[in-house]
Amino acid sequence: MMVERLQSFGDIQLSKQIVQGLSEMGFEEPSPIQQQAIPVALEDTDIIGQAQTGTGKTAAFGIPIAEKVNAKFQAVQALIVTPTRELAIQVAQEISKIGKYKHVKPLPIYGGQPIDRQIRALRMGYQVVVGTPGRLLDHLNRGTLRLQHVKMMVLDEADEMLDMGFVDDIESLLKAVPEEGRQVMLFSATMPQAIRKLAQTYMKNPQSVTVSRDELTVPLIEQVFYETRESKKVDALCRIIDMEDIGQGITFCRTKRGVDELVVALEARGYFADALHGDLSQQQRDRVMKRFRDGKTEMLVATDVAARGIDISNLTHVINFDIPQDPVSYVHRIGRTGRIGRRGLAITLISPKEYRQLRLIENLIKTRIRRRELPSLADISERQAENLKNQLIKLIQNDRLGNYRAIVGDLLEEYDSTDVAAAALKFAVEGADSEERIDDNDPDVNHFGNTGAAPGMVRFFMNIGRVQQIRPQDIIRWIAEESGIPGNIIGMINIYDKFTFVEVPEEYASRVLSCMHQAMIKGRRVSVEPAKARENS
Numbered sequence: 001m002m003v004e005r006l007q008s009f010g011d012i013q014l015s016k017q018i019v020q021g022l023s024e025m026g027f028e029e030p031s032p033i034q035q036q037a038i039p040v041a042l043e044d045t046d047i048i049g050q051a052q053t054g055t056g057k058t059a060a061f062g063i064p065i066a067e068k069v070n071a072k073f074q075a076v077q078a079l080i081v082t083p084t085r086e087l088a089i090q091v092a093q094e095i096s097k098i099g100k101y102k103h104v105k106p107l108p109i110y111g112g113q114p115i116d117r118q119i120r121a122l123r124m125g126y127q128v129v130v131g132t133p134g135r136l137l138d139h140l141n142r143g144t145l146r147l148q149h150v151k152m153m154v155l156d157e158a159d160e161m162l163d164m165g166f167v168d169d170i171e172s173l174l175k176a177v178p179e180e181g182r183q184v185m186l187f188s189a190t191m192p193q194a195i196r197k198l199a200q201t202y203m204k205n206p207q208s209v210t211v212s213r214d215e216l217t218v219p220l221i222e223q224v225f226y227e228t229r230e231s232k233k234v235d236a237l238c239r240i241i242d243m244e245d246i247g248q249g250i251t252f253c254r255t256k257r258g259v260d261e262l263v264v265a266l267e268a269r270g271y272f273a274d275a276l277h278g279d280l281s282q283q284q285r286d287r288v289m290k291r292f293r294d295g296k297t298e299m300l301v302a303t304d305v306a307a308r309g310i311d312i313s314n315l316t317h318v319i320n321f322d323i324p325q326d327p328v329s330y331v332h333r334i335g336r337t338g339r340i341g342r343r344g345l346a347i348t349l350i351s352p353k354e355y356r357q358l359r360l361i362e363n364l365i366k367t368r369i370r371r372r373e374l375p376s377l378a379d380i381s382e383r384q385a386e387n388l389k390n391q392l393i394k395l396i397q398n399d400r401l402g403n404y405r406a407i408v409g410d411l412l413e414e415y416d417s418t419d420v421a422a423a424a425l426k427f428a429v430e431g432a433d434s435e436e437r438i439d440d441n442d443p444d445v446n447h448f449g450n451t452g453a454a455p456g457m458v459r460f461f462m463n464i465g466r467v468q469q470i471r472p473q474d475i476i477r478w479i480a481e482e483s484g485i486p487g488n489i490i491g492m493i494n495i496y497d498k499f500t501f502v503e504v505p506e507e508y509a510s511r512v513l514s515c516m517h518q519a520m521i522k523g524r525r526v527s528v529e530p531a532k533a534r535e536n537s
């Protein structure tokens with residue numbers, strides 16, 4: 001029997017430097033979209049490329065770009081347009097790795113970054129520019145981005161950019177690239193008919209390169225939904241988090257406000273999550289993404305700004321806290337997991353009113369999403385006990401218990417062995433001061449929660465932990481530094497033992513809120529929630 005030989009990157013005509021870059025990235029064989037698109041792209045043909053999420057579309061255009069640009073020529077030769085800033089950064093990084101040994105230098109250009117710095121960078125002679133439409137157009141109009149030497153132009157997530165209303169910007173960019181001898185490539189996991197119109201006007205005999213048109217979603221992603229009442233959603237989410245073995249996950253909400261509110265609600269329940277949405281400053285967005293990519297954040301709560309293209313390799317779960325309004329968005333959201341051969345779980349919460357929306361999604365993806373029942377509290381505590389036991393068994397088997405054994409030995413002279421072990425477990429799970437934790441019934445919290453904020457101000461309740469000798473000015477300075485808002489507009493109400501109230505003008509509320517998430521004062525975790533919400537509960 002003949003075993004079919006897997007095609008390798010060596011079978012595609014690529015220069016040694018590019019192959020070296022790819023092997024350093026751990027790319028051994030081209031993915032299906034790469035096998036099909038790279039040879040076509042190397043021949044300068046226009047391409048409409050469609051393949052499922054996480055199947056390597058970036059390298060499908062990134063490899064031909066890195067191969068074809070002249071690294072010795074200090075001018076922009078390839079322009080890549082992406083719908084979001086995070087994606088622009090990511091695509092630029094991938095191309096930089098592919099072109100490392102050929103010294104191809106890509107530059108990401110996006111809104112929210114100081115324009116002067118970008119203008120200086122654009123003068124340095126990068127060969128590949130990756131950017132968001134608005135900011136690219138801005139530079140084009142200022143004359144700081146010159147496109148006369150561009151030979152390749154890519155619209156990554158082309159359909160999304162049309163949907164977001166960037167048509168005019170994109171057309172202006174297309175018009176600024178000389179038509180003679182240029183190559184235009186569109187890529188996305190979803191290619192609606194509307195794209196064809198753009199293609200007809202701006203592309204020459206584009207070749208469609210499509211991988212499995214019928215299956216929009218990746219089979220390695222298991223898809224389930226839970227039905228829950230709107231008012232019980234946060235509770236449901238917490239149960240799911242408790243039950244699931246989440247390595248890293250993204251939870252999607254419909255609105256920026258929804259994201260902020262969910263993060264606050266999660267933190268109030270002791271779950272730590274980071275928020276990502278378009279109202280954060282660029283610095284904050286960068287910081288959040290870095291923490292998430294470094295694996296420091298377990299759960300990212302985001303709007304659809306994180307739905308497209310973002311590649312976090314070990315993401316295990318995608319949760320739709322709000323069911324997406326547009327079925328196409330479902331495909332991209334859940335595609336943040338199950339990338340390049342890995343498994344993933346996609347969970348959607350729906351209220352009884354949202355079945356119709358669920359059916360629309362199922363029709364689009366031609367797959368049934370299975371219903372699951374929410375775990376009961378008993379299920380969860382059983383599960384947690386199971387986890388705890390497994391962790392202990394692992395420790396016992398690893399047998400590096402030296403010092404601890406001696407302590408246990410001492411204790412056993414006086415105490416019962418089951419009590420000693422149980423106390424050790426309690427200590428490990430709850431910590432030494434577990435009896436002192438603030439809970440919702442803490443009378444002091446309610447007392448302070450009953451006073452309302454001044455007009456136009458929003459009041460936050462901050463749990464600053466038991467910090468010795470923290471002064472009001474420390475807290476104000478810290479908030480000002482973290483959020484970038486002036487210190488003199490922050491009103492401090494009181495520091496009371498381990499919690500305090502802070503008032504800020506309404507327009508700054510979301511910035512302050514997001515900077516406080518997961519932050520630390522003097523090494524202690526700070527958790528916040530709007531005082532209002534607490535009053536009502």
Ligand SMILES: Nc1ncnc2c1ncn2[C@@H]1O[C@H](COP(=O)(O)OP(=O)(O)OP(=O)(O)O)[C@@H](O)[C@H]1O
Nearest residue numbers: 027029030031053054055056057058189309311340
């Ligand atoms: N040939 C390959 N071998 C191994 N890994 C690869 C290969 N090609 C790409 N990858 C990796 O697979 C992951 C997904 O690739 P990429 O982000 O390009 O997917 P995509 O198709 O653009 O997905 P999306 O539709 O979500 O944008 C990335 O981490 C990328 O580095």
Ligand SMILES: [Mg+2]
Nearest residue numbers: 057058156309
């Ligand atoms: Mg992509």
